[in-house]
Amino acid sequence: MPKIGMEPLRRSSLIDAAIQEVGRVGSLDVTVSQIAKRAGVSSALAHHYFGSKDQILLSALRHILTLYAVEVRRELAAVRQPDQRLGAIIRASFASPNFEPAIITAWLNFYVQARKSPEAARLLAIYQRRLRSNLLVGLHPLLGDDAPTVADGLAALIDGLYIRQVTAPGAPNPQTACAIAQAYLTASLKAAA
Amino acid sequence: MPKIGMEPLRRSSLIDAAIQEVGRVGSLDVTVSQIAKRAGVSSALAHHYFGSKDQILLSALRHILTLYAVEVRRELAAVRQPDQRLGAIIRASFASPNFEPAIITAWLNFYVQARKSPEAARLLAIYQRRLRSNLLVGLHPLLGDDAPTVADGLAALIDGLYIRQVTAPGAPNPQTACAIAQAYLTASLKAAA
Amino acid sequence: MPKIGMEPLRRSSLIDAAIQEVGRVGSLDVTVSQIAKRAGVSSALAHHYFGSKDQILLSALRHILTLYAVEVRRELAAVRQPDQRLGAIIRASFASPNFEPAIITAWLNFYVQARKSPEAARLLAIYQRRLRSNLLVGLHPLLGDDAPTVADGLAALIDGLYIRQVTAPGAPNPQTACAIAQAYLTASLKAAA
Amino acid sequence: MPKIGMEPLRRSSLIDAAIQEVGRVGSLDVTVSQIAKRAGVSSALAHHYFGSKDQILLSALRHILTLYAVEVRRELAAVRQPDQRLGAIIRASFASPNFEPAIITAWLNFYVQARKSPEAARLLAIYQRRLRSNLLVGLHPLLGDDAPTVADGLAALIDGLYIRQVTAPGAPNPQTACAIAQAYLTASLKAAA
DNA sequence: AATGAATGAGGATTCATTCAT
DNA sequence: GATGAATGAATCCTCATTCAT
Numbered sequence: 001m002p003k004i005g006m007e008p009l010r011r012s013s014l015i016d017a018a019i020q021e022v023g024r025v026g027s028l029d030v031t032v033s034q035i036a037k038r039a040g041v042s043s044a045l046a047h048h049y050f051g052s053k054d055q056i057l058l059s060a061l062r063h064i065l066t067l068y069a070v071e072v073r074r075e076l077a078a079v080r081q082p083d084q085r086l087g088a089i090i091r092a093s094f095a096s097p098n099f100e101p102a103i104i105t106a107w108l109n110f111y112v113q114a115r116k117s118p119e120a121a122r123l124l125a126i127y128q129r130r131l132r133s134n135l136l137v138g139l140h141p142l143l144g145d146d147a148p149t150v151a152d153g154l155a156a157l158i159d160g161l162y163i164r165q166v167t168a169p170g171a172p173n174p175q176t177a178c179a180i181a182q183a184y185l186t187a188s189l190k191a192a193a
Numbered sequence: 194m195p196k197i198g199m200e201p202l203r204r205s206s207l208i209d210a211a212i213q214e215v216g217r218v219g220s221l222d223v224t225v226s227q228i229a230k231r232a233g234v235s236s237a238l239a240h241h242y243f244g245s246k247d248q249i250l251l252s253a254l255r256h257i258l259t260l261y262a263v264e265v266r267r268e269l270a271a272v273r274q275p276d277q278r279l280g281a282i283i284r285a286s287f288a289s290p291n292f293e294p295a296i297i298t299a300w301l302n303f304y305v306q307a308r309k310s311p312e313a314a315r316l317l318a319i320y321q322r323r324l325r326s327n328l329l330v331g332l333h334p335l336l337g338d339d340a341p342t343v344a345d346g347l348a349a350l351i352d353g354l355y356i357r358q359v360t361a362p363g364a365p366n367p368q369t370a371c372a373i374a375q376a377y378l379t380a381s382l383k384a385a386a
Numbered sequence: 387m388p389k390i391g392m393e394p395l396r397r398s399s400l401i402d403a404a405i406q407e408v409g410r411v412g413s414l415d416v417t418v419s420q421i422a423k424r425a426g427v428s429s430a431l432a433h434h435y436f437g438s439k440d441q442i443l444l445s446a447l448r449h450i451l452t453l454y455a456v457e458v459r460r461e462l463a464a465v466r467q468p469d470q471r472l473g474a475i476i477r478a479s480f481a482s483p484n485f486e487p488a489i490i491t492a493w494l495n496f497y498v499q500a501r502k503s504p505e506a507a508r509l510l511a512i513y514q515r516r517l518r519s520n521l522l523v524g525l526h527p528l529l530g531d532d533a534p535t536v537a538d539g540l541a542a543l544i545d546g547l548y549i550r551q552v553t554a555p556g557a558p559n560p561q562t563a564c565a566i567a568q569a570y571l572t573a574s575l576k577a578a579a
Numbered sequence: 580m581p582k583i584g585m586e587p588l589r590r591s592s593l594i595d596a597a598i599q600e601v602g603r604v605g606s607l608d609v610t611v612s613q614i615a616k617r618a619g620v621s622s623a624l625a626h627h628y629f630g631s632k633d634q635i636l637l638s639a640l641r642h643i644l645t646l647y648a649v650e651v652r653r654e655l656a657a658v659r660q661p662d663q664r665l666g667a668i669i670r671a672s673f674a675s676p677n678f679e680p681a682i683i684t685a686w687l688n689f690y691v692q693a694r695k696s697p698e699a700a701r702l703l704a705i706y707q708r709r710l711r712s713n714l715l716v717g718l719h720p721l722l723g724d725d726a727p728t729v730a731d732g733l734a735a736l737i738d739g740l741y742i743r744q745v746t747a748p749g750a751p752n753p754q755t756a757c758a759i760a761q762a763y764l765t766a767s768l769k770a771a772a
Numbered sequence: 773a774a775t776g777a778a779t780g781a782g783g784a785t786t787c788a789t790t791c792a793t
Numbered sequence: 794g795a796t797g798a799a800t801g802a803a804t805c806c807t808c809a810t811t812c813a814t
Contacts, residue, residue, distance in 0.1 A: 004793080006798060026308025027221075031783060042800045047785060105308060111360045112305055115219030115298060128361045152365050153354075153373040157346065159361075160353025167304045167352075168321045172345050180346040187380035199773070224808060235775045237811085246809060390814080392777060412694025413607075417804060428779050433806060491694060497746045498691055501605030501684060514747045538751050539740075539759040543732065545747075546739025553690045553738075554707045558731050566732040573766035585794070610787060621796050622788085632788060 011049055011059070013039045018060040023102025028057060028109050058119055061110045064103060065127050071095045072134070086138035086185055089131070093158045094178040104166045111163075131155055143192055150188045157184050204242055204252070206232045211253040216295025221250065221302050251312055254303045257296060258320050264288045265327070279331035279347075279378055282324070286351045287371040297359045324348055336385055343381045350377050397435055397445070399425045404446040409488025414443060414495050444505055447496045450489060451513050457481045458520070472524035472571055475517070479544045480564040490552045497549075517541055529578055536574045543570050590628055590638070592618045597639040602681025607636065607688050637698055640689045643682060644706050650674045651713070665717035665764055668710070672737045673757040683745045690742075710734055722771055729767045736763050 017039035021030040032053050036043040050056045075088035075095070097103070114121040132151055139147035139154075161177040172180060210232035214223040225246050229236040243249045268281035268288070290296070307314040325344055332340035332347075351374055357364040365373060403425035407416040418439050422429040436442045461474035461481070483489070500507040518537055525533035525540075547563040558566060596618035600609040611632050615622040629635045654667035654674070676682070693700040711730055718726035737760055743750040751759060 004797065010798090027305050029222075029309075032785085033783080043784085044786080044800055045798080048799080053784065109305060111356065112220050112302060114360065116222075124360065125362055128363075149365075149369070149373060149376075152369075153350065153377060155361070156353030156357050156364075156370075156373070157350045157377075158353070159357060160349030160351070161346075163304065163356070164349050164352060167307065167317065168348070169318050170321075171349075172342075176342070176345075177349075180342060180349070183342075183381070183384070184346060184350075184377060187384035188376070191376070191380035191383055203773095225810085226808080236809085237775055237777095238773080240810065241774075390776065396777090413691050415608075418806085419804080429805085430779055430807080431777080434778080437806095439805065495691060497742065498606050498688060500746065502608075510746065511748055514749075535751075535755070535759060535762075538755075539736065539763060541747070542739030542743050542750075542756075542759070543736045543763075544739070545743060546735030546737070547732075549690065549742070550735050550738060553693065553703065554734070555704050556707075557735075558728075562728070562731075563735075566728060566735070569728075569767075569770070570732060570736075570763060573770035574762075577762070577766035577769055589794095611789085612787080623790085623796055623798095624794080626789065627795075 007049060010039070010041060010045065014041070014046055014049065014056060015060050015063045018056050019064065019106045020102055022057075022060070022106045022109055023100075026105060028113060032056065054117065057113065058117070058123075060106065061113070061120055061123055064098075064106055064110065065123060067103070068092070068098050068127070069130075071098055076134075082141070083138070086135065087182065089134050089138070090154075090158065090178060090181045090185065093162065093181070094174050096174070099162075099165065099174050101166055104162060108163050108166060128155075131158075142189060146192055150185075150192075153188070154181065154184060157181055200242065203232070203234065203238065207234070207239055207242065207249060208253050208256045211249050212257065212299045213295055215250075215253070215299045215302055216293075219298060221306060225249070247310065250303075250306060251310070251316070253299065254306070254313055254316055257291075257299060257303065258316060260296075261285070261291050261320070262323075264291060269327075275334070276331070279328065280375065282327050282331070283347075283351065283371060283374045283378070286355065286374070287367045289367070292355075292358065292367050294359055297355060301356050301359060321348075324351075335382060339385055343378075343385075346381070347374065347377060350374055393435060396425070396427060396431065400427070400432055400435065400442060401446050401449045404442050405450065405492045406488055408443075408446070408492045408495055409486075412491055414499060418442065440503065443499065444503070444509075446492065447499070447506055447509055450484075450492055450496065451509060453489070454478070454484050454513070455516075457484055462520075468527070469524070472521065473568060475520050475524070476540075476544065476564060476567045476571065479548065479567070480560045482560070485548075485551065485560050487552055490548060494549050494552060514541075517544075528575060532578055536571075536578075539574070540567065540570060543567055586628065589618070589620065589624065593620070593625055593628065593635060594639050594642045597635050598643065598685045599681055601636075601639070601685045601688055602679075605684060607692060611635065633696065636689075636692060637696070637702070639685065640692070640699055640702055643677075643685060643689065644702060646682075647671070647677050647706070648709075650677060661720070662717070665714065666761065668713050668717070669733075669737065669757060669760045669764065672741065672760070673753045675753070678741075678744065678753050680745055683741060687742050687745060707734075710737075721768060725771055729764075729771075732767070733760065733763060736760055 014035060018030070018035045021035050021038055022028060025034075031043075032046050033043040035056060036046040039046070046056060050059060072089060072092040075092040076085060079085055079088045092098075110120060110124065114124045132155060135151040135154055136147055139151055143150055158181055161172070161181060164171040165174075165177070171177070207228060211223070211228045214227050214231055215221060218227075224236075225239050226236045228249065229239040232239070239249060243252060265282060265285040268285040269278060272278055272281045285291075303313060303317065307317045325348060328344040328347055329340055332344055336343055354365070354370040354374060358367075358370070364370070400421060404416070404421045407421050407424055408414060411420075417429075418432050419429045421442060422432040425432070432442060436445065458475060458478040461478040462471060465471055465474045478484075484493075496506060496510065500510045518541060521537040521540055522533055525537055529536055544567055547558070547567060550557040551560075551563070557563070593614060597609070597614045600614050600617055601607060604613075610622075611625050612622045614635060615625040618625070625635060629638060651668060651671040654671040655664060658664055658667045671677075677686075689699060689703065693703045711734060714730040714733055715726055718730055722729055740751070740756040740760060744753075744756070750756070
């Protein structure tokens, strides 16, 4: 068993396991043992690699944010025209890897964790700033001074549609959710014109 | 000391204390002792009145939902014209008692709790249905078959604006948040026309 | 069982149990459970009253130092002539309550603990200062400037005789140990004359 | 890498590391990893060479006792007259290699370990017997039947002066400590005369 | 009605030790 | 010879909950 170079594999599978467990249990009240067992290792090993439960959860948060960032980058890379950037960002937010219930549940819980852990708060703030900035880049040429307000609205709408996937029974499916956000954008632009 | 009719007072102050503690700590990881201490009683008494910690938290959730329902009713009662119902509902969602950070934080945490506790899920589902139904009553005359989609969007936007108060640094203030939601409504109606 | 006013009784029996366990095991590697079990309570209760294992051990240290101080005071109170003070102090150091193996072992371990815990170091320093000061009060009229050196020697001799009770097989018994210390004093005075 | 004859070097550096760590931490609560890291090897290697943590500590104890024995032999070898043997033994006890804080702290802790480990107790007993015997050889010609008592006193005084280096703030420096022990000897002889 | 006393169950964390390479 | 990988067995500590008064 003990091969060399196990660390990255273990870290990765523990992070995955943490996200899945948070998704399964529905809260951050998961034990290190549960996470470790799902990853197929002992809880001692989890501590060996991460130092503490908090670090495991923080790494999981970082991973989730990375997944999201990857999706955004992928969608933006495919864009040819500047005015399609906004659509790309919206699509990224509803793309499948980020939109699984476990991931959404984890995300929801990390909103909570950010109220306790400064480091989690810092990471989420980075995400928030980046999203806002991305939206503004797309909105400013079209709306001028009205851009910030629409950006705030769009960000809130995306957030709301996102977490309602797991908090509101009968929430719209991903495609519909995406369409609602796109419609918000279209309507806001039309209203401003 | 043993006064008559202490029970409702005790229950009420314990519920308030629970909400404040959840708001202060930022998560449901509050101990019964913390809640009891804030309410000025022993933790044994908290159990005496509520039976368990879960029941305390559920009662707090019920209380929060009631506060919201009261606000909605108050706003709707002031409405004269049917087409002003939607504005009333939106206003209610951003009215001050519901919009304090402690309450929002508690609300956010109850979204989490609903993933673990069927009873909490049931209560939240009632709230979601009522909100949706209220919105549909106002939207249907104006939008026909498009009403459900706009209702979903509006509900999501309200939710998003709400939780971003505590999860997004630099989120719009209550008035602006309310204005954004109203603008969404206006724009959606205009776009449909 | 649950009567009122249990706290002082529990604290006292836990402290006794801690000293006995340290004496039995021979080191500070005693578990809170062992201490609690000997005191006839749960380990949770030990934590309830003391907050942490360190606090239990520190309280035990305080108790030991108090026992010693009591003995010194008792012997000094019985003294009529100033020049008998030194003999009283020496006697106190070898008096029976302080001279049980468990107590000596605990004392030895607290010397160790003082190298880790500032609070333990502080308490031991107080004991050292008080002993030195007591010795100097008696020695100064007799030896003048030579008093400090003899005081240091006497303190060291007492310490050495004390811990050798548990570290040197075949160490002199309490009476002999006491006589050795008294002889040291006599010889030092004679040598100075 | 695999060099021939690494074993004695590894063992030696691990023993040194163990003593230094015990001195640094102040107790035997040092981990094998800490010791191994200080010695620049993996903890697995430490086990490979010593078998267990206890064996590492026992070897360190043996090493300390050897250092002391070497010092005694050196001082005795330099002695010309039988009546100078006692002075030589006293000097050896306060000679620099044995008198570093880390060594003294380790020594103090080994007194503790002897209460748990029979093997440690055995080693310390050998040291105690040898010291006593050495002292008696020098004292008997001078004191006859009084020799054992003075030997016990001198041994206790040396022990006391020794450990007070690390347990009593403001303890006499090595030279003064040595002088105190010599003075004890002189005074005892004079008193007996 | 109210509480101090008490505990069982459980969780994070540490660490000596083993093993495959 | 040397080590990274891995774990079982503790141990401290917390907390919801119960109970006698």
